[in-house]
Amino acid sequence: MAQNKNNNNQQYLTRYPLESIGESLYSTKEGIQQVIQKSDPNVKGKNVIWTTDYTHELPVVMKKDGLGSTPPKTIPQIFKQNAEQFGNLKALSVKIKGQWQSINYREYYEQAQTFAKGLISLGIQKQRAVNIIGFNHPCWNVAFMGSIFGQYMPVGVYTTNGPEACQYVAENSDAEVIVVENRTHLAKYLQVWDQLPLLKYVIVYNDILPSDLPVERKGQVLDWNQLLEKGRMFRATTQEDNIEYRQENVTPGQCCTLVYTSGTTGNPKGVMLSHDNYTWTAQAIINQYDLSSSKGNHRLVSFLPLSHVVAQVLDIVGSMISCIHVYFADSTALQGSLVNYLQEIRPTVFFSVPRVWEKIQEKMLALASSNGIVKQKIGNWAKSIGVQGTQAEFKGEKLPTGFGIAKKIVYDNIKKAIGLDQAKYVIVGAAPLSPSIRQYFLSLNIYIINGYGMSESSGPQQLSNPVDFEVLDEEAAKSCGKNIEGTDILIANPDIHGEGEICFKGRNRFMGYYKNEKATMETIDEQGYLHSGDLGKLDKNGNLYITGRLKELIITAGGENVAPVLIEDEIKDQLKFISNVMVVGDQKKYLACLLTFKHELSPEGQLIPNKILPEALNHIKALGSSASTIDQAKQCPIIRKAIEEGIAKANERAISKAQRVQKWVLIDGDFTVDGGHLTPTMKLKRKVVTQMYTPQIESMYIEAKL
Template identity: 30%
Template sequence: MAATLDTRFLDDLAPSLGVMLQRRIARTPDLEAFRFLSGGKWVSRTWREAGVEIAEAAAGLLALGMKPEDRVAIISSTRYEWIVADLGIMCAGGATTTVYPTTAADDAAYILDDAGCRFAIVEDAEQLAKARSAAHPALEHVIVMDAAAAGSDEVSSFNELCERGRAYLDEHPDAVTDATAAIEPDALATLIYTSGTTGRPKGVRLTHRSWVYEGEALKALGFLFDDDVNFLWLPMSHSFGKVILSTQLAVGFASAIDGRVDKIIDNLAVVKPTFMGAAPRIFEKAYGKIVSTIQAEGGVKQKLFDKAFGVGVEVDRRRAAGEKVSPALAVQHRVFDKLVFHKIRERFGGRVRFFISGSAPLNREIAEWFHAAGILIVEGYGLTETAAGAFCGRPVDNRFGTVGRALPGSEVRLGDDGEVHVRGPHIMEGYHNLPEVTAETFTDDGWLRTGDRGTLDGDGFLTVTGRLKDLIKTSGGKIVPPAVVEASFKAICPYVSQFLVFGDARPYCVALITLDPDGIAAWASEHENLAVLDYAELVSSPEVTELVAGYIAELNERLNPWETIKRWSLLDADLSIEGGELTPSMKVRRGLVEQAQRERIDALYA
């Protein structure tokens, strides 16, 4: 039986994120808080130093006339200034309104208008144009992180904001402290607009209580420490990134920040973090890259690799079952650790204690593959509406295939249809300007409907089986959870990028597939007649069709008859955020893809 999670932390929650920051600075003023690139070199800020910059940003906003709960939009990629701006807004009593930098101009304008933002802090000229397209008369002033785009009465640079703050603090030294002290736990801290898979984004109203609880609850799980180093690339406009920040305030670890997704692996080798949060696609891509590279080399190296993972998985299985690992097997494991697993760990910096996977399901086989190499991935689960975290696995009692147990101090139950219901201090106040939609999202007795189907074991560990609205019911009446089938294929095929299963009200299941452009290009480079082909030409070639067909056959052997993929089609371009098929948190907009590919899907049933 799993241990009961300690809830004593609930007795001393800070009233706001501003007070939470003050407590952190008082406890560990000289510990490193943040690390970021400046002029191509990594530089650091201690908690004391960061606190000064945050106070200056907060005072600058107060000098501009910001009032309690005034909304301030941030439109920027993940960078140090994002953190300073966000914490400055909340120390001054405002409410951060997050906008992804990839958001289209009309959607960005809609968010600023719907939120009624008085101020906006943007990254560069491109994002400045989006802020200026907002029609709401409330928007008074825009601050630009990159100074070159500033230069008018209504637009100033971030440095100018901080200079204004320093001058304001000279005249009103207690201004920020007083503003922070006035914030109540139920005051609005953040408006996060869900990227959504259809329709206009909805503004999720999250209070200071929600974020403070999240940070302290994750700290209470006991696996994070103030000497940890987190690599932070996650979009801060997403709740996953925000909950890492609130947890950092609670625990005191350092975060190295660089939002460039294409630089993650390079940065890990330099930063050498002890943990990192990421979406499953990051782990799937790393897994696919390693496996496909070894397969391309073949020969003795591939045999050694396969044997190593066979031994690693068996050792893990025996340990999990409480069985003895024989001396001979232990020796083999040590040898393979030096020859194979050590090299894989070095790709991620060599110091990772664990990764946290969230925002979508991670295939169990991929998690077990990483663990065999000595890299633990724990899963978390939640929604924007739960301030990101609602469940989280822990290294001490992790169970692969589950997302752990509900955070201490919160509750979970399953509805009649298996829907996961949650309640606790982390639950949203509601959707901004949408009272009817808010009411529909809660049960009559006050539980949040997550929209996800799941199962709970006897120890409270949750297994999420997919979105209720995405469940496929074939014309034969069989239920298929597409997310489970899709994740299984990603564990089998190292070249896949996206795998989407369809079949609702149809006689059988079909799939649309995209391949990872880098992965399939590397595979093609080993074949003389394919090496010169571009992606679209590759996926239409007989050789790639045969390659994928083999993996589909392997997948079907694992599935129930009604779940098998009878027909499938390779798309001639990968799905992307820029193309609108993926949300900024890398979730597929299934409905949009289905609509855009309707003719192709229909042809699979012809």
Template identity: 30%
Template sequence: METSSSGRLILKWGKESKIKNVPELFRERVERSYGKLAYKYKDKTGKWVEVSWGEMKKKVDSAATFLIKDGINKGDKIAVLSDTRPEWAIVDLAILSSGAITVGLYPTLSPSQIEFLLNHSDSVMLFVENKEKLEKIIEIKDKIPKIRKIIVFEPEGCEKYFDSPTFLSFSKCLSVEPDEELVQERINQIGKDDVAIMVYTSGTTGDPKGAMISHGNIIAFLSSFDDFADILEIGDDDISYHFLPMAHVAEHIAGFFGRINIGLAAAYATSIKAVVDEIKEVKPTVFGAVPRIFEKAYARIQEEVGKLPERRQKIFKWAEKVGREYVRFLNERKPIPLSLKVKYKIAYELVLRRIKEAFGGRVKYFITGAAPIPYEILEFMWACNLKIYEVYGLTEATVITHANTPLEFKLGTVGKPIKCVECKIAEDGEILIRGPIVFKGYYKNEKATREAIDEEGWLHTGDIGEIDSEGFLKIKDRKKHIIITAGGKNIIPAEIENKIKAQDIIISQAHVHGDGRPYLVALITLNSQEALEFAIKNNILDEKEKEKAKKILNELAEKPLSRPEGLDELMKKISNHPLIYERVKRAVENANKELSRVENIRKFKIFERDFYIDEGEITPTLKVKRKEIEKKFKHIFDEMYKE
């Protein structure tokens, strides 16, 4: 099956378009790319199954027909609780085609968190992935009275519930004869100002808020973010690989709706555990990823290099040095000397190319955001011809407001504003955004909406940043997170925390504390997988504990955010071991060398376990809930100042 070509980019900046909503965009894509590959996924036999845009439309129309005939009205809210998979995408387009609003839920949420979001959003229907997710819903079923139907993607193990009219297998939706006229009639009623999706913000400082993003917001963003497809000539051989959660605005809008606009095929990950192997199979050319992936890859590479014979280590270090020098010329937009070009070609073919091959070998670029990547990691990845373009945005601004692009980039920044965005820095350093990508407001929360958008239409992002002389934006931290020490010094904790985490892959989270204090301290958590592997290799655990650790590692490989039985007990022992303390101490000392004296971490404590979503310590996007940590672990911070 052919893949689709970006020569048929639909929405483009400066080009007039009659498209006013997402379903119309999808239908235009189907018309232009009917027989071409839309996506592929692995079936239960391990074989890749390919689906064309035309076949996808039939599925979408069947599901949309079912929704409309089942009584879904324009403006109703329908929630989806699932990992990213083809059914999520089909249901999303079906919901939007029925005039309803998609409410994405993170599959890692606890039953009580799901209950809050379903009730607050006034969702009337829920799509659930499988038995595991359905069990969370069964636990709260009596507390979500507005949900009148629950539809399951994978019916295995859920059969006992299907006797009730409330429960249904998704295959029943797809078996409905599509009524194109009925669906088109509903699509015609959807205007640019109508809400398309509701995205609940992570809530690092309180309850999540439902950000309402309109069809017009999405169309404006897609029209403005067309540089990558044009410049890199995304074409017939290109394919993206998807494993990030669709509940996140980046994967939902930039990842999914973006590829509809470009006409880019997708391969869906079977599971998190399968990602490393499937990347080599799929050989994606476009990749969305979170910074931690690159941080872990870099740490792993450096660790493996350290095990090589001395001669091979020297060759690697030479290649790395040459690659970094080459990237500095690129980044500063200076002519590259011929001698350096020759050395880089040798270094790349001899060493650096192999690292790119670990990502499939064909990646044209990565787009990443959410948190800054340490400069040394960015530079190294670029040296390996793994071009990472950092972007910046937020849910309330329809995902991306600033981006580095192939034509304009500067490592260590998040780029310049996209075409429809105005940006300025307020007197207190806060980043302000204005343009057609600014959201419609928070659902049932006018007070918060007025606080977010001022009378002149500027969105107050809550982030502190600076714009350099060339117009590139650099993010510092959240405005509310700034620490003012007892000596009156303003400290940006995120910069310190990122430096600590970048030193060693075993560190999961670093929370810097020191507001009103004489110096800074840090509460550090360990990455459970890395800590368990280290403990097994270094005999921190006895034989019985090692067997338990290996079993837990298998579970974590499948579900990295889970909390298997027995994990906390093992982590408590590991976190108190002298070898672990020395390893973390080295990381903190190395980070301190890169920081000013006032930013130095004077004391740290290794917590006995990692932070967890179900403990209310981190958000579904793995951001630390600072207020919760400060309050919950006050006794630990107080103790560090007494010692």
């Protein structure tokens, strides 16, 4: 990790390196002076690299040419311009009692202003945080934008957070206002309100207020319409309280939001992102995929948590910049209703996480197995030329014989069936997508753009492009693509294989961690590079391959470093009925792993005990097993033999003997967010899982102790 040396200014919350960065320019001279006045007057003329105080402003570091040289802009500045020029275009739509209700960009902008004025009328201190918790809804976007308009700090909170986690974010972010979707989330804050001395109001946006509110909270809990009415009635008596004045006095280098990390190894950290971080990054994505050429013609389905950085940069900021029409799915989207929304809306842009594609593939394979012999042969023929044809199509090269017919009778019908027949771009992120799944959809003429990034990079850092590499190459299919234009990437301390820590910098790099100087100094070095903690390598064309994570490295008893993620993915590719794999073996003589079966979920998203997912059951039946429950499958010799063979095949791809898995154990249940095994972004909490299943893990090493 990065370690800043010559730390003479450690008492200050804003870091100044000793030497300037030669290629850098700055947005405004006034911006630099303002930051200097707020910190150390003796560092005049130095470049400002990071800060841990969201009331501070950082100058925008610009390139001399290209996308990195574009003039920085603020969110209110762009929104106002688009509301004036494209105000009649539809902005946000949500289903209410089975009917779509919409507002256009002018109404969206005005509602955000009204929300901001409502907060000003309540006496909320400028630059205080506004926490927002709830499923995706127009009110979520309005609260986010309105907070920014009023120079407040919007902070998304995961709906899976319990009262203690909600309290931590509210306390750490200095929240004076909480916006909640319903009474369920309201109850979390009522439970911890006494421990939040700064908290003044809670606003409920999609539910009626409970009749049994504590007496001391009546008047502090408002419904959405009450707040907006206060905003409509508000008249500023000072310039500072004028909403237009506040919007105009925002600068690109100021913090616009805090995004809290998933917290795989401890409490989540508040990632400070500036206006330029978000507007520049969103514009970079828009430019790369030409999403601004036809304002008003793009549609997007919003269903991933808006507390996540990618959902914010796409569903909120990017959609506003390109005037994309955003449709909101309901809270059952990830439990099965998403495809219904896709079929109805037919989005032109679709972003999802790997689990969504896994579910789609499982259902498609189950459907294919039930087709007649003729349909199966046609489908297999179409898939046999799909990969080559899709690549040729993107490159503008000659198409293989029969590709046009396959497109008409197979590919187009499949895309229409899953609602993606009009999707120009399909993007996956937040976690690695299995190369085999990516290749499967490529064979069906669906190119999934693979990305790499993190909260600290304002979302994406790398994005793949079908013309950048040969998709027929199995290794190339694992690539995350090239860094977005205007950013720099390097591999620090590479080994003989070219693998090392992924480091990058650019206008997408975050400002720092709020109130956390130590973590910020460990992450950003004096040249401005962010040290990601991820391991990777670059090929000769600049495509990035993720190989592991520094904090997740397993160091065997023999001293060899092993990155578990690639091994886990390989095992899951071999065993289609397995949901999760966790490789263990730190300070042990060999590797072992925990396995979980794919469980069927209830409509509420809860695991149904002992019930195998139907798609997984099809794979089990194909093995010749009659097992129909989890308990039966765990004891079935056919399945256990299949697991042995699958792990053996995965081991054949290991680059060394130390990276082969020698033992395994099936555990009850599955890894879930509610169970504490996974973060809200589906990242594995390895230390937590290790503690939960210590007896099972130790049982795989009993012989090694004798």
